[in-house]
Amino acid sequence: xxxxxxxxxxxxxxxxxxxxxxxxxxxxxxxxxxxxxxxxxxxxxxxxxxxxxxxxxxxxxxxxxxxxxxxxxxxxxxxxxxxxxxxxxxxxxxxxxxxxxxxxxxxxxxxxxxxxxxxxxxxxxxxxxxxxxxxxxxxxxxxxxxxxxxxxxxxxxxxxxxxxxxxxxxxxxxxxxxxxxxxx
Numbered sequence: 001x002x003x004x005x006x007x008x009x010x011x012x013x014x015x016x017x018x019x020x021x022x023x024x025x026x027x028x029x030x031x032x033x034x035x036x037x038x039x040x041x042x043x044x045x046x047x048x049x050x051x052x053x054x055x056x057x058x059x060x061x062x063x064x065x066x067x068x069x070x071x072x073x074x075x076x077x078x079x080x081x082x083x084x085x086x087x088x089x090x091x092x093x094x095x096x097x098x099x100x101x102x103x104x105x106x107x108x109x110x111x112x113x114x115x116x117x118x119x120x121x122x123x124x125x126x127x128x129x130x131x132x133x134x135x136x137x138x139x140x141x142x143x144x145x146x147x148x149x150x151x152x153x154x155x156x157x158x159x160x161x162x163x164x165x166x167x168x169x170x171x172x173x174x175x176x177x178x179x180x181x182x183x184x
Contacts, residue, residue, distance in 0.1 A: 018073070021170035023080045026055045034177045039151075040137055040144035045092075049106075050136040053113050054152060055174070056081055061118070062159040062167060069168050082106075121156065125149045151178050 030052040036043040041051050060077065063070040085106050089099050113135050120127040125146065132152070133145035154175050162172050 018168070018170040019076045019080050022059060022073075022077060022172065023084070025170070025172065025174070026059060027052065027084075029174045030055045032177055035148075039148055039177065040141040041148075042138070047136070049109075050113070052081075053110060054117070054132070054136065054148075055155075056110075057114050057117050058152060058155050058159060058174075059172065060114070061121075061156060062162070062172070065160075066164045066167055068164075070164075073168060081110075117152075121153070125153055128152060147178050151175070154178075 030048065035041045035051055036047070041047045056077070060074050063074040063077070066073070082103065086099060086103060089102050094102060113131075116131040116135060117128065120131040126149075129142065129146040129149035132148045133139060133142050136148065137145050158175050159167075159172060166172065
C-alpha cells in the first residue's frame with residue numbers, strides 16, 4: 001500500500017495537542033535506553049533516527065485502520081515528523097542549502113523502511129527481524145533484531161487492541177521493550 005502523505009497539504013482535523021502527545025510518545029519510546037544498551041541499536045544519530053522510524057511506522061500502521069480521522073491524523077503526524085527532522089538538521093548546523101537534500105534523504109528512508117516493515121510483518125517475526133537487522137542494526141546482530149521484531153509485533157498487537165476513539169485522542173501506549181531477562 002502506498003502511504004498517502006503529502007508534505008504540502010496541511011492536516012484538517014487533527015488537533016495540535018493530539019499530534020504533540022502522540023509524537024512525544026513515539027520520541028520518548030524511541031529514546032528508551034534499553035534499545036541501545038540491551039537490544040543493539042547504535043546510540044548514534046542514525047540509530048536514533050531508525051528507531052524513531054520504527055515506532056512511527058507502528059503508529060501509522062494502526063492509524064490506517066481508523067475509519068474516521070485516521071488519514072488526517074496520519075498526515076498530521078507525518079508533517080510533525082518532517083518538522084522535527086528539519087528542526088534537528090538546523091540545530092546540528094546544517095545549512096539552508098543542504099536541508100532540502102537531507103529532508104529528501106529522510107523521506108526516502110521513511111518510505112523505504114515503511115514498505116520493508118509492512119511487507120515483512122505480513123510474513124512473520126523472522127522476516128521483520130531481517131528487515132530490522134538491515135535497517136537498524138546495519139546487517140549485524142540477528143538475535144537482537146529478532147528481539148526487536150518480537151517487540152514490534154507485541155507493540156503492533158497492543159496498538160491494535162486500542163479502540164479508535166482512544167487512538168484519535170492520543171491515548172496509546174507501547175509495551176515495555178524486551179530486556180535480556182524477558183526473552184527466553
